[in-house]
């Protein structure tokens with residue numbers, strides 16, 4: 117009798133404890149984590165409260181169906197989850213300004229990653245490697261590499277303002293289904309995406325090298341601003357959306373030998389070292405072609421269809437504007453401006469085409485309005501935005 121009297125409440129208590137602890141859990145102290153160590157599968161979210169201080173060990177848990185979240189936990193120094201293999205939903209960490217270590221040695225799958233303001237986090241102890249994730253956004257961390265992130269596919273991939281990031285090689289990445297944006301990282305950042313074959317939009321700023329040997333097709337924009345590399349080579353790229361090369365001070369060689377189609381506008385401006393624009397296979401540009409700078413040669417001999425305008429201006433051109441004038445009627449649907457030798461080459465919206473000249477506000481209104489059509493207008497807008505941004509930075 118007395119046995120049942122004791123065992124029943126104890127059982128009820130342990131079951132209550134079980135029900136309470138293998139679901140949504142808030143962690144104020146290590147004891148809260150110890151309380152869920154028996155949950156190999158936790159059905160819910162783990163929220164690390166911002167007052168948590170020191171080292172956190174999430175032992176025992178193998179799967180979290182929901183999210184792991186911590187916002188503003190400035191005193192969290194490290195988080196270890198030795199047996200965790202998957203996080204169903206988000207892995208969000210923000211403002212953990214003293215965090216130095218994330219040790220998730222078995223983690224391979226995460227719904228999404230969003231990390232921001234983790235300045236002391238320099239590397240990831242992700243021994244197995246995360247090979248499955250949806251959106252990945254990593255900003256303002258101290259990471260020096262992304263070793264441990266070994267995705268095969270990704271949706272959004274934003275790697276921004278990680279000032280110590282020097283080299284990224286995502287060997288497994290084959291397909292990106294949303295924007296890839298690298299910006300404001302270490303100036304000498306080297307990016308290697310050796311097996312990336314398809315993507316949507318890819319924008320790069322403040323990088324020193326990029327390798328995309330397998331890239332074949334982008335459905336959205338490919339753009340480079342303020343980079344430090346000398347050669348851009350995309351040996352297998354056949355088509356992209358808008359294509360932009362702007363303010364790349366060392367760029368001397370753009371090699372896209374099999375590029376046949378640009379589904380949008382194609383802008384090249386203020387790349388003062390670029391002397392040759394060699395695009396022998398380019399047939400179709402659905403927006404405008406807008407190239408200005410100090411280049412000599414331009415090979416666009418394969419062009420059969422430019423839906424927008426055509427603006428080609430250089431200080432040093434040895435190309436023949438008569439040739440382009442001749443193909444104009446059959447190939448170029450929009451307005452036409454070609455000047456091989458002008459002291460002041462400008463983009464279609466009147467911005468300077470070189471870093472040494474000043475541009476002209478008169479041509480801004482006249483040729484800008486004239487060259488732009490639907491697609492190219494959007495490019496002008498984006499380009500102008502980045503130009504303004506570059507001025508601000």
Ligand SMILES: *[C@@H]1O[C@H](CO)[C@@H](O)[C@H](O)[C@H]1NC(C)=O
Nearest residue numbers: 166167168169188189190191
């Ligand atoms: C972090 O620790 C300091 C010093 O103990 C304390 O003053 C501060 O409130 C803590 N921060 C949070 C978010 O609890």
Ligand SMILES: *[C@@H]1O[C@H](CO)[C@@H](O)[C@H](O)[C@H]1NC(C)=O
Nearest residue numbers: 269290291292293313314315
């Ligand atoms: C890339 O991923 C998307 C979405 O998962 C898929 O629809 C598409 O077929 C993939 N493309 C390739 C070439 O694998």
Ligand SMILES: *[C@@H]1O[C@H](CO)[C@@H](O)[C@H](O)[C@H]1NC(C)=O
Nearest residue numbers: 276277295297298299300319
């Ligand atoms: C890429 O990131 C930079 C810096 O955060 C941002 O300013 C820019 O708008 C982003 N680009 C796109 C296309 O979202």
Ligand SMILES: *[C@@H]1O[C@H](CO)[C@@H](O)[C@H](O)[C@H]1NC(C)=O
Nearest residue numbers: 310311329330331332351352
């Ligand atoms: C480039 O494309 C060709 C033809 O589709 C293919 O055989 C080759 O493997 C590709 N190269 C790379 C590095 O992906």
Ligand SMILES: *[C@@H]1O[C@H](CO)[C@@H](O)[C@H](O)[C@H]1NC(C)=O
Nearest residue numbers: 295317335336337357358380
């Ligand atoms: C993606 O590219 C398309 C076409 O090039 C462009 O219209 C769109 O604004 C881009 N989206 C982002 C998020 O950059």
Ligand SMILES: *[C@@H]1O[C@H](CO)[C@@H](O)[C@H](O)[C@H]1NC(C)=O
Nearest residue numbers: 300303321322341342506509
């Ligand atoms: C990034 O590049 C822009 C030019 O596009 C430049 O103005 C800016 O200073 C660079 N930022 C860093 C952090 O190097």
Ligand SMILES: *[C@@H]1O[C@H](CO)[C@@H](O)[C@H](O)[C@H]1NC(C)=O
Nearest residue numbers: 347348349368369370371392
């Ligand atoms: C431009 O780069 C490509 C690819 O790296 C190379 O094959 C080509 O010879 C280079 N052209 C010049 C003029 O340097």
Ligand SMILES: *[C@@H]1O[C@H](CO)[C@@H](O)[C@H](O)[C@H]1NC(C)=O
Nearest residue numbers: 435436437438439440442443
């Ligand atoms: C320019 O091209 C036109 C027609 O293609 C040709 O008649 C003319 O001789 C060329 N001029 C020069 C300087 O090569």
